[in-house]
Structures are given as C-alpha cells and as structure tokens.
Ligand SMILES: Nc1nc2c(ncn2[C@@H]2O[C@H](COP(=O)(O)OP(=O)(O)O)[C@@H](O)[C@H]2O)c(=O)[nH]1
C-alpha cells in the first residue's frame with residue numbers, strides 16, 4: 001500500500017485550516033490558543049482516504065510569518081503540497097515564502113486551491129487564476145491544477161478532491177530499504193502509556209520492540225507501540241505519519257528537532273558541507289560567515305555559513321559552503337535544507353547536504369570544486385570510493401562510515417563489494433568491513449619501499465628492521481594495514497619478512513676487507529675474554545673503533561648469532577655462552593639446584609656476570625627461579 005503525505009502552504013487567513021476541515025472532517029487547530037485566536041500556530045494533523053484506498057496523511061501548517069519555523073518542521077517529509085491562495089486577496093508574502101521553501105526542499109507534486117471563491121465573481125476568479133499561473137512560472141507548480149473552491153458553499157470541493165486523488169496516484173512508492181529515520185515534530189505523554197513522539201517516517205521502517213536511539217542526545221529507548229492514522233500497527237514504513245510510543249524515556253528528554261533512528265546509524269555533527277542556493281529575491285548578498293538559521297529535518301539550528309570560494313553570494317547564485325553550527329545536527333547526504341536570516345527572520349536560501357563529517361576546508365582551495373561535484377553528482381560507488389581514497393592508509397570501516405551515508409548498511413556492503421570486484425577497494429579485514437582504496441595501498445607500498453631503501457642505505461650493516469619500528473616511522477601505520485601492504489610487497493618479491501623483521505629482498509649486509517678484519521678482531525676479543533668479557537665501549541677503544549658504521553659491526557656479530565647481548569653492556573661470545581650453559585646443566589643434573597653464589601664459583605666470575613647469565617638462562621626457558629635458587633625447567 002502506497003504512503004502519501006500532503007502538506008498545506010500559504011498565507012495566513014487564506015483558508016487552509018478551514019479547507020482541511022472540509023476535506024477531512026478534522027479540525028487541525030488543536031491548541032487552546034489557536035481556538036481562541038482563530039489562527040494556526042503549530043502543525044495540525046489529519047488524514048483522508050482516497051477512493052482507491054490510499055491513506056493520505058495531511059499536515060496543516062501555520063501561515064503567520066512568525067511561525068514559518070513550525071511550517072518548516074512540517075513540510076520536510078511531504079510528497080505533495082496544496083498551496084492555498086484566497087481568491088479575494090491573491091498572492092501574499094507567505095504565499096511566496098512557502099512556495100520558495102517547497103521549491104528549495106524539492107517537493108515535486110502539488111496544486112493550488114483558490115479558496116474563498118464565494119467572495120468573488122467569475123471574472124475575478126479568471127483574473128486571479130491568470131495571475132497565479134504567472135506567479136507559478138518556473139516553479140514545480142507550473143502547469144499544475146488551480147482549483148477554485150469554497151469551504152463555505154462547497155463549490156469546487158469535489159473538483160479539488162478529484163484533482164488531489166489524481167496527484168496522489170502519481171506519487172511514486174517509497175523505497176523501504178533505507179535507514180529508519182523519523183525527525184520528531186511532536187512530543188507528548190498519554191496517561192498510562194508514557195511518552196509518544198510523532199513525525200513523518202522519512203525512510204526505512206520501524207517495528208514494535210525495536211530499539212531506537214534519540215539523536216543527537218544519544219538516549220536509547222524501546223518501541224512499545226506504533227500508530228499510523230490513529231490505528232495500532234506492528235510496523236510503520238517510509239512516508240507514513242507515525243506515532244511512536246517509547247518505553248524507558250521521559251518526555252522532558254525529547255523535543256521537536258530530535259531524530260529517531262536505529263542505534264549507531266547516525267552521528268551528531270557541528271559541520272555540514274552543502275550546495276547552497278541563495279534565493280533570487282533575497283534582499284541582500286549573503287556574506288562569508290553570516291549567521292543563519294539552518295532548518296534540516298524538523299530542527300532549527302544556528303550557525304555560520306563559510307563561503308569557500310568567494311566573500312559574498314549574490315541573490316540567485318549557487319555555491320558550495322560549509323556550515324559551522326552552534327548545536328549538533330543530525331543529517332545525511334542528499335537531505336534538503338532551508339536557511340533563514342538571523343534578523344529579520346526571513347527565508348533566504350536552501351540546498352542539499354553533501355557531507356556530514358567534513359574536514360575543515362581551506363578557503364580558496366582549488367581542489368574543492370571537483371570534490372563537491374563528485375559528492376553532488378556521483379554514484380554511490382563513486383562517492384564511497386572517493387571517501388575511501390581520502391581516508392588514505394587508514395581506510396574506512398563500514399560501521400564507522402555508516403553515519404556518513406544515506407545508504408542502508410546492506411546497500412553499503414553491496415557498494416563495497418562492487419568496488420572490491422572492480423579492483424578499486426581492498427578488504428583489510430572482511431569481518432570488520434575494513435577497506436582500503438587501491439591507490440592508497442599503492443602509495444603505501446611505494447612509501448614502505450622507499451623507507452626500507454633509505455634505511456638500508458643509512459644502516460648498511462643492519463640486516464633488517466623490526467616491523468614495529470617500520471610502522472612507527474611510516475605514517476604510524478596500524479599493524480593490520482602494514483602487514484597487508486608488506487604481504488603485497490612480498491608477493492611482488494620486493495621484500496622478505498622473517499617473523500617480525502623486514503628487509504628489501506635486494507638488501508644484504510656487505511662488508512669490505514677492512515670491516516671483515518675488524519669484525520673478526522672483535523669476535524676474537526669476545527672469544528678470548530671467556531666468561532668475563534670487557535665492556536663494549538672498552539673494547540671499541542682498545543681496537544680503535546671510532547664513530548660511524550664500525551660500531552655497528554657489533555650488531556652484525558649479534559645479527560649473525562656469533563655473539564649474544566645479555567645486557568646493555570654485557571656481550572658474550574656464543575661459544576662461551578654455550579660452555580657456561582653446559583657447565584650449568586651438568587651442575588643442576590648433579591645438585592638439582594644452584595644459588596647465585598654457587599654459580600659464581602662454578603664459572604669463577606663476579607656477580608656482575610653471574611646475575612645477567614642466570615637471568616639469560618631463565619629467559620631462554622632453560623632454568624626457572626625458585627626463591628633465590630635456580631632449577632632446570634621441567635624438573636620438579
Ligand atoms: N467566505 C469564506 N470564508 C472562508 C473560507 N475558508 C475560510 N474562510 C474564513 O477565513 C478565515 C481564515 O480561515 P483559516 O482556515 O483559519 O485560514 P488559515 O490561516 O489559512 O488556516 C476564517 O474566518 C474562515 O472562516 C471560504 O471558503 N469562504
């Protein structure tokens with residue numbers, strides 16, 4: 001069953017509320033003050049059943065210029081508008097403003113009801129109709145029906161109903177696969193039921209028992225009950241006027257402008273990128289950093305307009321802007337919005353949201369135009385690929401990206417899969433939906449190669465670099481991304497990864513004759529020193545090994561396993577270490593345990609060497625410490 005919502009629009013006292021009462025039998029002026037003053041202050045709600053059974057939700061809006069903000073909260077989700085113009089008065093200021101708002105919000109269907117036809121004669125009707133046609137030229141209502149009607153005499157009411165039903169039949173059915181979203185337009189409590197919110201279900205669907213989040217407040221609640229057109233229902237879908245009874249939440253925590261959605265699918269933002277159209281009849285140019293009221297969904301938020309490519313936006317012009325907001329907004333790409341000047345309060349423009357998690361842009365940046373054009377005109381795949389490219393080596397996780405797209409999670413996964421198949425995206429971790437753009441991966445592998453190359457040149461005596469150091473030096477890479485890029489390089493045969501160490505496949509420690517000689521001398525000294533090797537620095541002095549690369553020769557000795565470093569300054573020759581080991585093992589076989597003093601005597605060394613040696617054997621899992629003694633591991 002198709003879901004349609006119709007809104008009224010038009011100047012105050014032109015007969016909107018009266019006409020809705022005539023059409024639906026419902027008086028939408030429900031507030032006491034509205035009854036007393038005879039004017040509509042806030043949104044009113046009614047519904048009407050078409051002959052083909054389609055239920056049409058009706059939103060009656062206030063016409064008074066002081067209440068345009070309430071009007072804006074109502075028209076965001078409507079499919080068609082009934083622009084009401086009193087035949088005796090014709091087009092008035094809020095007729096223009098409301099039409100401009102509908103135009104900016106890209107409402108696609110509608111008609112004009114020429115009300116109070118009983119107050120004027122036929123010729124007059126002809127004249128006003130002609131004026132109205134002229135007024136509608138170039139708008140979405142150009143060529144749409146203009147129906148003279150009187151709520152008083154009933155004249156034209158049947159024609160109006162026919163015309164409306166014809167329009168309703170033309171409204172395309174809603175996509176139900178989007179994210180569930182309901183911008184709240186009313187909050188109240190019903191005794192015994194608790195808190196109820198209402199709104200036009202903007203996209204997706206909601207079921208009883210669903211958990212929802214109230215954005216931007218971040219409060220969670222459960223859906224206890226749902227009503228559409230005053231009847232309870234287990235689920236509500238996009239396009240329906242919906243009342244949601246929430247469990248576990250207080251009325252005071254909610255207000256118009258909040259958005260209900262499923263948890264994790266939206267994120268509050270203080271910045272929005274958008275394409276902004278300045279109305280042609282705006283009174284003055286819009287200045288950079290002008291303070292405006294942004295109306296998106298049912299919310300009104302103060303903020304400044306950052307003009308990125310100019311200092312002033314002339315009436316009738318359009319450009320890309322960034323909003324810096326004073327309170328958090330909930331919006332998604334492709335949402336329509338309206339802006340009103342701070343004072344005097346007047347509708348001056350509107351447009352479409354492009355990005356809800358933008359960076360702070362540099363004004364005058366030449367690359368911005370292309371960036372925005374892609375966001376405005378690209379396909380979902382192009383847009384996701386673009387964000388992925390911008391995320392560079394950090395990539396994007398789908399769950400993280402979800403609040404930044406109007407796509408549902410399922411649709412977003414499809415988009416990512418399409419990109420992967422086409423070779424544009426690579427999964428870092430499929431389970432997490434973590435992706436990298438191929439160009440980002442290319443850049444990264446190039447950088448890693450370049451870094452390794454420089455590293456080898458600067459450290460010719462080091463055989464490789466630890467993964468950890470490499471990650472820290474190249475863009476502070478996450479481990480997963482680094483491993484992925486290295487795997488790529490390994491498959492190309494460019495690098496060799498051995499456990500947690502990496503080198504270019506072409507790199508080998510090369511020693512010339514002099515260094516080969518120094519290396520051998522160094523080794524000989526360690527070998528000759530037995531269990532009491534000299535401090536490393538002492539040895540360097542003795543062999544006249546100065547600054548520069550030669551000191552790194554010790555590392556070569558260590559890398560090749562010919563010597564072992566026990567502590568910062570304690571290095572043993574491998575064969576001495578092995579000898580000490582077999583003495584220790586023999587002793588422990590005979591005596592089962594050994595104290596540090598006994599060990600000192602066994603090797604004939606001082607404490608300075610005994611302790612590091614014992615700790616080394618512990619670390620090698622040869623021995624285990626029990627109190628102040630050591631025993632062989634695995635022997636109890
Ligand atoms: N003569 C006549 N008066 C009307 C008609 N429709 C509305 N009115 C009167 O116009 C005034 C404003 O009507 P209302 O529906 O509140 O206007 P709204 O501000 O556009 O909602 C009321 O006094 C109505 O009785 C009509 O068709 N004929």
Ligand SMILES: [Mg+2]
Nearest residue numbers: 016017039040
């Ligand atoms: Mg009214």
